[in-house]
Amino acid sequence: MTKSNALRFGPVAENTVHLCVDMQRMFAGATAWQMPWLPRVLPNIITISDVRPTHTIFTRFLPAREPGAGAGMWKHYYERWHMMTIERMGPDQVDLVPELAKFVPPARVFDKYVYSPWTGTTLHLDLKNGDIDTLIITGGETGVCVLSTVLGAIDWGFRVILVTDALCSSANETHDAMMDIYLNRFDQQVGTVTTETLFAAWPAAQRKGIVS
Secondary structure (H helix, E strand, C coil), X not given: CCCCCCCCCXXXXXXXXXXXXXXXXXXHCCCCCCCCCHHHHHHHHHHHHHHCHHHEEEEEECCCCCCCCCCCHHHHHHHHCHHHCHHHHCHHHHCECHHXXXXXXXXXXXXXXXXXXXXXXXXXXXXXXXXXXXXXXEEECCCCHHHXXXXXXXXXXXXXXXXXXXXXCCCHHHHHHHHHXXXXXXXXXXXXXXXXXXXXXXXXXXXXCCCC
C-alpha cells in the first residue's frame, strides 16, 4: 500500500501524542456503520496506546440523540441514518471498544458531534498548552473522521504520522483512494508508516521494550 515507509523528518519526538480516532462499539459491532477491518487493526492500536497512555487521546463521534435532529444538512443525515441515533441504538454504543477503554485514565477522551475533532472542542488548545507538536494518528474511518482529523492537524501545523496498519474503514475502495491521497498529495506534511517502522523510530516504545 505505501510508497514510502520511512519517517522523513526523523525519529518520533518526546512531545508527541497518539490520537486515536473513533474506535467505538458502534463501529465494531453489527451496525449500519460497522468497520469490518476494526478487529484486524485493533491489536496494533492497543500496542501503540500502551507505549504512553498518558500521551494518548481517544476521540468519540456522538450521533444525534434522535432521528432528524441536528442543524442544516445534519438533520437530513440523521433522517437517513435514523438507526444510528443514540435513541435507536442505545447510549452504550458510543463507548470506546473495551480493549481501548481500559487505557482511560490516564488516556483522555474528546467527544465530538461532527467529523472533525478540532471543531467545538479544546483539543488544539490542550495540545498546544502541552507543547505537543507531533501527532500519531490511528483509528477510523480512513476517508471520513480520520481525514478530518488529519486535515485539521495539518492546518494547525502539527507533524502528522499516519500508521497505515492501524487504520480501518468500511470500504476498501475509499480506503485505498484516501491512502493514495495521503501518500501523493500530503507527503510533505503526513508521514505514512507501519507500526513496526513507527516503533523503530520511537524512543518511548524502545524504552518500554515494545516490539512489533
